Amino acid sequence: xxxxxxxxxxxxxxxxxxxxxxxxxxxxxxxxxxxxxxxxxxxxxxxxxxxxxxxxxxxxxxxxxxxxxxxxxxxxxxxxxxxxxxxxxxxxxxxxxxxxxxxxxxxxxxxxxxxxxxxxxxxxxxxxxxxxxxxxxxxxxxxxxxxxxxxxxxxxxxxxxxxxxxxxxxxxxxxxxxxxxxxxxxxxxxxxxxxxxxxxxxxxxxxxxxxxxxxxxxxxxxxxxxxxxxxxxxxxxxxxxxxxxxxxxxxxxxxxxxxxxxxxxxxxxxxxxxxxxxxxxxxxxxxxxxxxxxxxxxxxx
Numbered sequence: 001x002x003x004x005x006x007x008x009x010x011x012x013x014x015x016x017x018x019x020x021x022x023x024x025x026x027x028x029x030x031x032x033x034x035x036x037x038x039x040x041x042x043x044x045x046x047x048x049x050x051x052x053x054x055x056x057x058x059x060x061x062x063x064x065x066x067x068x069x070x071x072x073x074x075x076x077x078x079x080x081x082x083x084x085x086x087x088x089x090x091x092x093x094x095x096x097x098x099x100x101x102x103x104x105x106x107x108x109x110x111x112x113x114x115x116x117x118x119x120x121x122x123x124x125x126x127x128x129x130x131x132x133x134x135x136x137x138x139x140x141x142x143x144x145x146x147x148x149x150x151x152x153x154x155x156x157x158x159x160x161x162x163x164x165x166x167x168x169x170x171x172x173x174x175x176x177x178x179x180x181x182x183x184x185x186x187x188x189x190x191x192x193x194x195x196x197x198x199x200x201x202x203x204x205x206x207x208x209x210x211x212x213x214x215x216x217x218x219x220x221x222x223x224x225x226x227x228x229x230x231x232x233x234x235x236x237x238x239x240x241x242x243x244x245x246x247x248x249x250x251x252x253x254x255x256x257x258x259x260x261x262x263x264x265x266x267x268x269x270x271x272x273x274x275x276x277x278x279x280x281x282x283x284x285x286x287x288x289x290x291x292x293x294x295x296x297x298x299x300x301x
Contacts, residue, residue: 003138003192004184008229010111013133014080016229017058021083025059027224030210034157034266035062035128039069041268047153049073049123055112055144055156056080056130059087063105066126073124074104076117082109113140117147127156132183133226141196148273154198159183160205160265167222167262170249175242181228186267198271205267211259215250218260 017024039062049070054062057077067075079085085107110116112130125144134140144154161183171178186203193201212218254260 003136004182004188006132006135006137006182006184007179007231008133008135008181009231010080010113010135012229012231013135013226016227017079017081018083020224020226021059021081021087023224024084024087027221028061030208030225030264031058031129032061033208035065038126038128038155038157038268039065041270042069042155045153045270047124049153050149051076051122052124052126053078053115053117053122053147055115055125055127056133057107058084060085060107062126062128067105070124076105076122077107078110078112078115078117079107080109080111085109113143115143115147119146120149120152122147123149123152125152125154125156127154129157129159131156131189132158133229137184137189138192138195141192141198145196145198145273150273150275152273153270154193154273155268155270157266157268158189160267161185162207162263162265164222165263166253166260167218167250170246170253174245174249179228179230181230183265186269189267189269193269193271197274199274201269201271203267203269205265208264208266210262210264211255212262213259215247215260218250218262219246222262 047070051074052066052070054060054066054075054077057063057079058081060077063075063077067073077085108116112127113134113136125148127144131137131140148154163183164180168180171180186205190201190203210221212221250260
């Protein structure tokens with residue numbers, strides 16, 4: 001069976017986040033909370049990273065908490081959106097203080113599936129809510145394994161299939177034929193890690209529910225979080241009657257407490273880069289040892 005792909009292009013995802021960079025920090029409570037939960041999990045793992053690679057780092061919001069967890073580590077952030085890299089997030093002051101304290105930090109423009117990073121150069125690869133945006137996630141894991149050191153740790157999060165299920169239902173009713181952004185099942189990600197050669201892969205998931213005061217607030221946050229980069233969706237946002245129909249369908253989901261709920265299924269994964277296995281019967285012999293063996297044979301003749 002072919003691995004799941006996302007009907008989007010990297011260039012489209014880049015444009016989506018470039019367009020949202022200025023207002024992303026106003027709606028980043030969910031990404032920050034998920035990052036906090038990921039970093040909390042790291043306290044149960046014995047690791048002393050020399051260098052941390054933060055893939056999909058955005059404005060660098062996870063830099064400060066990661067370096068607080070691992071003081072003295074170098075931090076490299078990679079993101080596909082230049083505007084996100086340049087934007088000032090909530091932790092801009094702590095980023096400045098980090099430079100004064102001599103912490104080595106760099107932010108680099110790059111694709112999470114084609115990293116501008118040397119082989120075996122990072123101890124911890126951390127990626128919060130990036131993987132579900134990549135068109136070919138099965139190509140990302142081998143790249144992540146390439147840049148990790150042996151015994152290095154991969155830790156990531158992404159959205160799962162139940163994410164935005166209420167909004168999807170509203171869109172189908174308001175706009176028949178609407179194409180929503182698909183999210184890959186966590187078990188498929190587990191299979192990808194195994195196929196890529198990671199060891200001891202672990203996947204688990206939880207469901208988070210956010211509530212909103214109005215349909216417009218809900219749609220504003222969804223768009224700020226990345227929107228819908230599908231290639232085959234309508235190229236313009238719903239307007240006129242379709243927009244009113246969508247707002248009405250979302251409004252119809254208002255609960256008895258007066259709030260509108262929206263589900264986010266969050267999948268978490270981690271795995272290790274193992275030692276490279278040798279083929280059965282294979283052995284590594286130094287050139288010097290071969291020369292010594294040849295010399296001893298000549299002397300015996």
